[in-house]
Amino acid sequence: xxxxxxxxxxxxxxxxxxxxxxxxxxxxxxxxxxxxxxxxxxxxxxxxxxxxxxxxxxxxxxxxxxxxxxxxxxxxxxxxxxxxxxxxxxxxxxxxxxxxxxxxxxxxxxxxxxxxxxxxxxxxxxxxxxxxxxxxxxxxxxxxxxxxxxxxxxxxxxxxxxxxxxxxxxxxxxxxxxxxxxxxxxxxxxxxxxxxxxxxxxxxxxxxxxxxxxxxxxxxxxxxxxxxxxxxxxxxxxxxxxxxxxxxxxxxxxxxxxxxxxxxxxxxxxxxxxxxxxxxxxxxxxxxxxxxxxxxxxxxxxxxxxxxxx
Amino acid sequence: xxxxxxxxxxxxxxxxxxxxxxxxxxxxxxxxxxxxxxxxxxxxxxxxxxxxxxxxxxxxxxxxxxxxxxxxxxxxxxxxxxxxxxxxxxxxxxxxxxxxxxxxxxxxxxxxxxxxxxxxxxxxxxxxxxxxxxxxxxxxxxxxxxxxxxxxxxxxxxxxxxxxxxxxxxxxxxxxxxxxxxxxxxxxxxxxxxxxxxxxxxxxxxxxxxxxxxxxxxxxxxxxxxxxxxxxxxxxxxxxxxxxxxxxxxxxxxxxxxxxxxxxxxxxxxxxxxxxxxxxxxxxxxxxxxxxxxxxxxxxxxxxxxxxxxxxxxxxxxxxxxxxxxxxxxxxxxxxxxxxxxxxxxxxxxxxxxxxxxxxxxxxxxxxxxxxxxxxxxxxxxxxxxxxxxxxxxxxxxxxxxxxxxxxxxxxxxxxxxxxxxxxxxxxxxxxxxxxxxxxxxxxxxxxxxxxxxxxxxxxxxxxxxxxxxxxxxxxxxxxxxxxxxxxxxxxxxxxxxxxxxxxxxxxxxxxxxxxxxxxxxxxxxxxxxxxxxxxxxxxxxxxxxxxxxxxxxxx
Numbered sequence: 001x002x003x004x005x006x007x008x009x010x011x012x013x014x015x016x017x018x019x020x021x022x023x024x025x026x027x028x029x030x031x032x033x034x035x036x037x038x039x040x041x042x043x044x045x046x047x048x049x050x051x052x053x054x055x056x057x058x059x060x061x062x063x064x065x066x067x068x069x070x071x072x073x074x075x076x077x078x079x080x081x082x083x084x085x086x087x088x089x090x091x092x093x094x095x096x097x098x099x100x101x102x103x104x105x106x107x108x109x110x111x112x113x114x115x116x117x118x119x120x121x122x123x124x125x126x127x128x129x130x131x132x133x134x135x136x137x138x139x140x141x142x143x144x145x146x147x148x149x150x151x152x153x154x155x156x157x158x159x160x161x162x163x164x165x166x167x168x169x170x171x172x173x174x175x176x177x178x179x180x181x182x183x184x185x186x187x188x189x190x191x192x193x194x195x196x197x198x199x200x201x202x203x204x205x206x207x208x209x210x211x212x213x214x215x216x217x218x219x220x221x222x223x224x225x226x227x228x229x230x231x232x233x234x235x236x237x238x239x240x241x242x243x244x245x246x247x248x249x250x251x252x253x254x255x256x257x258x259x260x261x262x263x264x265x266x267x268x269x270x271x272x273x274x275x276x277x278x279x280x281x282x283x284x285x286x287x288x289x290x291x292x293x294x295x296x297x298x299x300x301x302x303x304x305x306x307x308x309x310x
Numbered sequence: 311x312x313x314x315x316x317x318x319x320x321x322x323x324x325x326x327x328x329x330x331x332x333x334x335x336x337x338x339x340x341x342x343x344x345x346x347x348x349x350x351x352x353x354x355x356x357x358x359x360x361x362x363x364x365x366x367x368x369x370x371x372x373x374x375x376x377x378x379x380x381x382x383x384x385x386x387x388x389x390x391x392x393x394x395x396x397x398x399x400x401x402x403x404x405x406x407x408x409x410x411x412x413x414x415x416x417x418x419x420x421x422x423x424x425x426x427x428x429x430x431x432x433x434x435x436x437x438x439x440x441x442x443x444x445x446x447x448x449x450x451x452x453x454x455x456x457x458x459x460x461x462x463x464x465x466x467x468x469x470x471x472x473x474x475x476x477x478x479x480x481x482x483x484x485x486x487x488x489x490x491x492x493x494x495x496x497x498x499x500x501x502x503x504x505x506x507x508x509x510x511x512x513x514x515x516x517x518x519x520x521x522x523x524x525x526x527x528x529x530x531x532x533x534x535x536x537x538x539x540x541x542x543x544x545x546x547x548x549x550x551x552x553x554x555x556x557x558x559x560x561x562x563x564x565x566x567x568x569x570x571x572x573x574x575x576x577x578x579x580x581x582x583x584x585x586x587x588x589x590x591x592x593x594x595x596x597x598x599x600x601x602x603x604x605x606x607x608x609x610x611x612x613x614x615x616x617x618x619x620x621x622x623x624x625x626x627x628x629x630x631x632x633x634x635x636x637x638x639x640x641x642x643x644x645x646x647x648x649x650x651x652x653x654x655x656x657x658x659x660x661x662x663x664x665x666x667x668x669x670x671x672x673x674x675x676x677x678x679x680x681x682x683x684x685x686x687x688x689x690x691x692x693x694x695x696x697x698x699x700x701x702x703x704x705x706x707x708x709x710x711x712x713x714x715x716x717x718x719x720x721x722x723x724x725x726x727x728x729x730x731x732x733x734x735x736x737x738x739x740x741x742x743x744x745x746x747x748x749x750x751x752x753x754x755x756x757x758x759x760x761x762x763x764x765x766x767x768x769x770x771x772x773x774x775x776x777x778x779x780x781x782x783x784x785x786x787x788x789x790x791x792x793x794x795x796x797x798x799x800x801x802x803x804x805x806x807x808x809x810x811x812x813x814x815x816x817x818x819x820x821x822x823x824x825x826x827x828x829x830x831x832x833x834x835x836x837x838x839x840x841x842x843x844x845x846x847x848x849x850x851x852x853x854x855x856x857x858x859x860x861x862x863x864x865x866x
Contacts, residue, residue, distance in 0.1 A: 032747025037372040037449035082365040083516045156575045164572045250568045255541035
């Protein structure tokens with residue numbers, strides 16, 4: 001197990017290195033400069049600015065400098081926020097995004113699993129149809145449309161929640177709800193399909209034959225075996241939520257990280273682009289790692305190291 | 311069995327974390343809400359902003375939001391009072407001596423920084439030298455050109471200390487120019503000429519201006535609890551400001567709201583006193599109670615590439631292009647964001663006749679301005695055919711590229727222009743809507759046939775716009791040339807630089823030539839649409855494109 005995790009961490013670092021390198025060179029190919037005032041700078045002034053920032057050096061030299069700094073944990077300073085360090089920037093904007101993302105994921109997966117299970121158990125009944133309707137709606141209505149609707153009815157009209165702005169936990173409820181619906185719907189779909197399969201299998205019959213009640217059978221056997229494919233999609237879904245929260249963050253004026261990423265790309269803010277790419281890659285890979293570990297817990301047949309275990 | 315435990319544990323943790331987060335922040339949120347409500351009565355002005363502050367270092371600020379907030383918390387030599395420049399740290403508006411080359415500013419003795427230090431001439435010397443120092447990496451250092459040696463210093467050719475500034479004594483600041491700058495007084499109210507407290511800047515080094523702990527203030531307000539990239543920030547009245555008694559509003563709260571619908575919802579629920587409207591929201595709210603627009607000092611114009619297309623060297627062809635566009639429809643129906651029709655490359659509401667402050671530069675030249683910018687498709691067609699005949703192109707077809715930005719509004723604008731211009735016989739346009747940076751690069755390298763170009767004034771003077779289309783200007787992307795125009799622009803900057811009346815006449819004459827020739831076809835002046843609560847008074851944009859927040863009043 002430890003060996004396996006160490007090996008995974010090694011691969012993680014290797015992947016990170018490749019991601020960082022590819023991003024670095026692709027980013028340098030984008031047209032324009034990182035200077036916010038570039039339309040007013042003459043060619044001569046641009047040259048001086050580039051020189052001051054070391055942007056006139058050959059790209060491979062810039063690459064080596066960047067990678068060496070990275071090894072020391074130095075992400076550099078942002079161009080759009082003059083002299084502001086990229087790590088401070090990310091950290092200060094991370095909390096709201098993480099809070100909303102985590103709440104949305106927890107809410108989405110718990111409700112999704114329950115909805116999917118209920119749907120499967122009551123296959124082809126009106127409950128099933130209703131659950132299917134809910135999940136199709138959840139998949140087809142984008143989070144930002146839902147965000148606007150929630151804001152209008154629950155906040156603007158009924159005044160139950162704050163309309164927008166970041167002022168404590170209450171402000172995070174509506175955006176979390178808006179974001180939770182899509183993973184909820186997808187997880188419910190997966191869960192239903194899988195559980196219908198499982199419920200038709202022999203061991204369920206056996207469990208029933210042994211005299212277990214329907215409820216016991218579902219919880220002990222069906223639920224557990226249906227969770228494997230669901231776990232597979234939870235990893236990518238989480239990463240999706242974190243990167244995809246930008247529009248929802250805008251609707252609710254949340255000082256999150258999502259929009260910062262887009263803005264850094266639009267303004268050629270090289271150090272911020274790099275910092276955020278690396279950050280997102282780490283999140284994504286950690287999610288994949290957690291997924292793998294969860295597999296093992298859920299399904300004892302899956303052993304992550306074939307030879308390492310005795 | 312094991313799984314059940316895991317599941318139960320998982321759900322418990324999940325619910326627990328909800329509850330925990332709920333507890334920990336609900337206490338702080340309720341106290342915050344209380345604070346806001348109690349302060350409402352106590353004159354707190356709440357404004358939406360479209361983006362965050364990028365820096366509070368006056369040497370580095372390039373965007374209007376940073377400049378506006380610097381303007382709120384710092385004081386320069388002058389400050390606008392309505393449309394006119396008034397003394398601030400300087401005790402009077404100085405007339406230059408030595409043929410317009412020397413300005414000696416007497417400074418007030420009661421001005422203080424928020425750390426208790428007096429504001430002295432050295433604070434200006436220090437700040438200005440810091441800005442032109444290439445190591446500071448200021449993107450606005452070029453605005454110092456004209457002050458002795460500034461250009462050479464920014465280019466790294468001369469030592470920073472050779473800049474033409476001097477502290478004669480603690481309260482006398484002297485500036486030496488290498489050529490007269492007729493708009494020098496207007497510049498002195500802008501953020502990039504603000505003083506800096508040497509002690510504070512040196513203490514924080516590169517971190518200066520990245521959060522409110524690194525700042526000291528000498529202006530009407532103090533920025534508090536700003537951490538560098540916050541979506542909201544607060545400015546409190548600065549009691550140690552020399553003119554604190556003139557400041558009405560005790561507290562300003564800025565809040566970044568990017569979604570216009572959210573802004574309107576917040577405004578209508580009385581969470582904002584002033585909300586910025588964009589896109590369709592601006593169109594929807596037009597005419598409702600509280601709706602208003604401000605003119606920004608940016609103009610948009612159509613430039614035709616004469617180097618690539620011979621026909622654009624013909625004035626009648628250019629006039630035909632200009633007269634084909636229904637600007638009124640463009641601004642009210644297509645854009646609808648508060649932009650207004652403008653018949654000049656120069657923005658209106660920034661410069662006024664030196665002998666009669668009620669006369670706006672653009673209005674004074676509007677007779678020539680209107681001549682070829684009024685919408686008249688029939689006349690346009692005639693001029694177009696006349697122009698084609700003159701250039702020997704009668705009956706020919708022209709397949710051209712119209713270059714523009716890729717924002718929603720810019721795309722709609724391109725489609726509208728395409729529709730309008732293609733009414734000219736034989737003219738076919740292909741649209742190329744690209745990201746801003748690509749548009750700039752392509753325009754400057756001449757890779758287009760027609761382009762919608764925009765300019766935002768660096769300082770409030772017509773010359774800032776007129777020099778865009780002189781022969782040597784790097785912004786003259788269409789390569790329109792006119793010797794008389796160039797000569798007049800040059801004269802206003804040299805021979806007549808020290809004579810405001812003559813200089814004004816030169817610029818008007820130059821403008822008339824540009825209008826007559828339609829060297830570029832002016833389209834509109836950028837505007838912003840706002841919803842403003844009735845209790846907010848005196849919040850108007852000054853010619854330098856700043857709100858003077860010290861003049862704003864709240865009347866419940």
